[in-house]
Amino acid sequence: MESLSKHSTANNSLLKIITAVLFVALPFVGFYLGVYYQKNLQPEETSSQELPAVKPANPNNGVVCTQDAKQCPDGNYVSRIPPACEFAPCPGETTTSISVVPTSTVSKDHKTGWLIATDNNNGIRISFPPNWEVGGWFEFPLIGIGDVYTNEYGEKIIGENGYITVEIDDSNYQDSSLAHWFNNKYIKYGNIENDGYAFVNETTVGGTPAVLAKVESELPYESQSSYFVQHNNKIFRIRVMKNNKIGQPLIDQILSTFKFTDQKKSAYCEPKFKVEQGPELTASEAYAQNCYEQATKVGCEKVDIYRASTNNFGNPDGIYDCQWIE
Structure with missing residues (x-):
């Protein structure tokens, strides 16, 4: 009996020790099981620093407009807006500009190696270097050509040599002269600075009489010019944007190729x-x-x-x- 009593006492002591160990260990085991459960069933968050930087797409092809303003007849001011960098219309103002889906086709001039963009609907054509691209930029011009490159984000950006677009500015020309028409439409309030034109003169584009208007720019690397030509009761606007310091000889060569296809x-x-x-x-x-x-x-x-x-x-x-x- 004495031996049995000692054995029972030993068992009770062992049971107490096991119980004490479990009492201490179970909270820790439960804590780690909970952490493991959350880690495996919930999505792991990724630090924003580990993600590659993504540049948002630029709908204006990298075009930055000058920050000058024009005063409207009612006293309000409007600024230039992309993509064409023209002044926003004044309240109640209408325009005769027409947006047309591009209809140009491209062929190769085998004499020079250049490419030729032709708009058959309006009978216009212009040649450009083979490293330039054709694009439907700026409110769907009839023809759009430019020095374009693709940046690291896959966006097409206008290069330093700039771009040239051809669009219809007035589809019902009935004025006495091109210069008179331009004065009535763009030289408003008797002050050319109101529309931003710093220089206006008469010239030719590809042998066709034209009015050249240059826009003032606060940016030293940017220059915008517009050539207005008249043909078949329409006014065509040839818009040129380029770097101020380079590109003019090439631009002049391209402009010299501008022709109306029905001119024999x-x-x-x-x-x-x-x-x-x-x-x-x-x-x-x-x-x-x-x-x-x-x-x-x-x-x-x-x-x-x-x-x-x-x-x-x-x-x-x-x-x-x-x-x-x-």
Whole structure:
């Protein structure tokens, strides 16, 4: 009996020890099981620093408008708005501008290696370098071409050489002259600064009479010009945006190719030498443009800016480069 009593006492002591251990351990076990449960059943949050930075898309193709303002007749002010960077309309103001879905087609000029954008509905065409792109920017112009590159976010951005668009500004032209029409529509209140135009004069685009209007810009790297030409009772606006410091010679070459397709030309100027073609504008292609720009026989037969022996543009050799074809 004494041995049984000792055995029972030992069992009771062991039971008390086990109970005490469980009493202490169970809360910790429950805590860790709860943490494990939450970690495996709930989605793990990711730090915002671990996510790649995403740049929001720019619907205006990187165009930043100048911050100048125009005063309206009622005393209110309006600013320039993208994508075309024109002044917002004054209260109650109407416009004759027309937005048209692009209808242009693109072909290659095998003489120069350049591309040709043509709008058959309105009979207009313009040539541009092969490294430029065609796009339907700025309220659906008839033709839109530009120096475009794709940035790291996949957005198409206008490069330093800028862009050129052609659109209809007035579809019912009935004025006495282009200059008079421009004055009535854009030079309001007798002060050209009210519409932002810093310089206006008469010129030509591809041999067609035009009014050139340049817009003041507070940005030293940006210049916007508009050429207004009239054909078949319509006013076409050729809009040019480019870097102030570069791009003008190329822009001038492109503008010189602007033509109305129903204008018949019985004679033309072409290069004497074979014109090379490549992905970039070569010296011979650049020289050939100077031939195609000539509208008279006298001007055509005086071009001497290309040395054929070295394919060097801008180095006269005393041999005329172009010939007049009738």
